Amino acid sequence: MKTSAIVFLCLFLGLRIALDPFIWAKLHPYLAYSFEVLLILAALWAFRTLRPWRAGFSKQDLGLGLILLVGGALIHAGAVGLEIGVPYDLTDPQTLVFLLLLAPAIEEFLFRFVLWESLTLVKCSKLLQLQLSTLAFSLSHFVAVFSLPEAIAPFVYYQSIYVVALALLIGLRRQQGGSIWSAVFLHFTFNFGFYLGVYL
Numbered sequence: 001m002k003t004s005a006i007v008f009l010c011l012f013l014g015l016r017i018a019l020d021p022f023i024w025a026k027l028h029p030y031l032a033y034s035f036e037v038l039l040i041l042a043a044l045w046a047f048r049t050l051r052p053w054r055a056g057f058s059k060q061d062l063g064l065g066l067i068l069l070v071g072g073a074l075i076h077a078g079a080v081g082l083e084i085g086v087p088y089d090l091t092d093p094q095t096l097v098f099l100l101l102l103a104p105a106i107e108e109f110l111f112r113f114v115l116w117e118s119l120t121l122v123k124c125s126k127l128l129q130l131q132l133s134t135l136a137f138s139l140s141h142f143v144a145v146f147s148l149p150e151a152i153a154p155f156v157y158y159q160s161i162y163v164v165a166l167a168l169l170i171g172l173r174r175q176q177g178g179s180i181w182s183a184v185f186l187h188f189t190f191n192f193g194f195y196l197g198v199y200l
Helices: 002-018 029-046 059-081 095-123 126-146 150-175 178-197
Strands: none
Touching: 002 059, 002 095, 029 095, 059 150, 059 178, 095 150, 095 178, 150 178
């Protein structure tokens, strides 16, 4: 399983994140998402003995989810207050499906399962695991600055900063025994708060 972990680390960090501005950004976005889903499915198969789908939420998840819901709304309000344009049409149903369902599931399975478990299997310390998964999560948002219109760059910088806090909170919860579903739920609540921020 350690060999699989190294392969997944190389595929994920090399092909998906490092090459984003050069390959994925030039293709249809659904191709990148398809690659990510295939990577997740392959990891679920390779790491099946880890039982990543074990469910379970705790009161701690609900409390942290409420904090992240408010945090997401405040982050949106901060963007508006700083006059940073939010480049998403939050009234578009397709955008909402991505923001509220696909992004939390795909990103958490990538960062808090594929990357997380790979780092565990290569005997990474818990601190380094948290730092690397947080850095990779932030970088995966930052690389968009190389391929999106310049007018969107301020939001990309803003997003790259606040996702560090989000990744640290979700990563810490995962280290405390939270399941992958806890991570997805927490990411969803943050994104839902961001969406609700439109109405503040």
